[in-house]
Amino acid sequence: MLFHWFLAAIHLLAFALGFWAVLTRGAALRTLAAGAGDMRRVLLADNFWGISALTLLVTGAMRAFGGYEKGTDYYLHQPLFHLKMTLFVLILLIELAPMVTLIKWRIASARGTAIDMGRAKLYARFSHVEALLLVLMVVAATGMARGVTFG
Template identity: 50%
Template sequence: MVSSWVLAVIHLLGVCLAFAAIYSRARVLGRPLARIDLPEIFLADSLWGISALVLVLTGLTRAFGGFEKGTLYYGHQPFFHIKMACLVAIFLLEIYPMLTLLRWRIGGRKGDATPNLMLARKLSQISYLQLFLLVPMVLCAAAMARGITLQG
């Protein structure tokens, strides 16, 4: 019982950290950038990566590790499928920002010139779209926690 509660708390804190990190990254990337802004972007991006790892690990443990309602419940729960579809969309959207920011980081370590900051606006828009997709995930999670179903 306590371990289930601890996992739920860690998972919820992961959602909070993900939202804050993605929002921070989107906000900084959306304003006119200079090379001086890169550490702030990289910090937000790193926190987003950490939160994603926490969410995946605690989510898998809660859903399939015998701590919550169990695989059978989640496998037949439409809200779970919607939540997972949003998660997949968020991760697919993350491929471009992740690779771009990784190139920027590597370039900075090698002492290369300022990265192509013209891409920042696009990265910001992708981040805002990811934030938008977090909302139905939270709504689905709350519905499942309350036992609400889409089935008759």
């Protein structure tokens, strides 16, 4: 029982970390686009965003399919679980372009070459959309925890 509680706590804390990280990355990208930002801040926030996403994926899979919570059958037949997973996939799809670009920026920074920040403002917007989708995931998760169903 304690491990179930621990797993749930880690899962929820990963949402909090992810929300902070993606908002921080968005703000850092916005200031970077304005010419006043710090690349290290962007990359550090991006690291935390990645850690939180991985933690959400692992702990979520353990909870839904590892026998630690209500059981796989419950989740697969729960509409809010499908909503939550759809939102997660949307976040992953939105994240593809910033992720690839930030990897390129890391490589360029390590090599000491120039970094094209032309899309920094766009990726700041993407980050803020991802933060909103995270909030919606939490709303769906709280409904699941309460056994909310439709129909």
